[in-house]
Amino acid sequence: MLVDSYGRRIRKLRVSLTDQCNLRCHYCMPINAEFMEVNRYLTPKEYGEIIAELVTLGLEEVRLTGGEPLLRQALPEILTTISRCSLKKISLTTNGILLHRYxxxxxxxxxLDLNISLDSLKPEIFTQITHGRNLSQIQTNITLAKQQGFRIKINTVMMRGVNDLELFNFVEYAKSENIEIRFLELMRIGQACQQQQDQFIPAQxxxxxxxxxYTLQAxxxxxxxxxxxxxxxxxARIGFIASESQPFCGxxxxxxxxxDGILRACLLKTDGLEIRxxxxxxxxxxxxxxxxxxPYLRPMEVTHLMHQIGG
Structure with missing residues (x-):
């Protein structure tokens, strides 16, 4: 079984399908981001072999990420392969732009479990953060997915002076849609290291x-x-991912x-093992x-870009 010297059992795997994305969120990647050659991607068969192997060692859950995972052309074949791996749960993180197609x-x-990234409810701020103009499409797709029985969580990176004045708007939006809203602290990863000191807001x-x-009941x-x-x-259901101020590494x-087949033990560790x-x-x-x-204690920061390792 995958249990380390601190007694932590590895039962969840974040699986990146691509480093490509159709947005350019400023904390994730530069506008002129360069992506790996498609022939470097793991094949559906390779994903299946690795994940099936890890299942025999105690892996229970997989979350598919990117970049934007819905951009991966081999998505149908990958889903077919992974869904045969006897996992207890497969979920997906997406920006929601292409969700209606899939x-x-x-x-x-x-x-059926979707985490949808949404950092503003105001078109001009959404464009400022993402360099995209897809807010209306994303909100339409959230409503559509909810109507079709998907379990949705909204992930919002809160940034001081950028979208923090929308805090109550997000809670009311999530309440009206009957979905959970989760506020994420801005992490010191790649691009965000440049803005983190000025834009960081602790969960507390x-x-x-x-x-x-509101009255908040834990x-x-x-x-x-x-x-x-x-x-x-x-x-209203409200969550916080406070990886900076209240790390959960332990x-x-x-x-x-x-x-491209590099297995890493932590989002905040540059080094990993090539296993393909x-x-x-x-x-x-x-x-x-x-x-x-x-690591048992949280590393301070890492320079690789978020989209290169999977959000």
Missing amino acids: LELLQQHHI ELIDRLKTR QAMPLDSTAFNFITECG HCSRWRLSA ELNHEQRLAAYEQLLGMK
């Missing part, structure tokens, strides 16, 4: 602001959850697999090695 495909493979500050208008969460959650008296249960060219026995040895590479 809802039926996702349903066919029982991928947001909680204090919310308490001026919710029980799994020990290895990245988020801690509240529910308001009016039924109970982390996640590894990350990049689109290894045989079964060599990969088993690599997994054992990676267990010893997972």
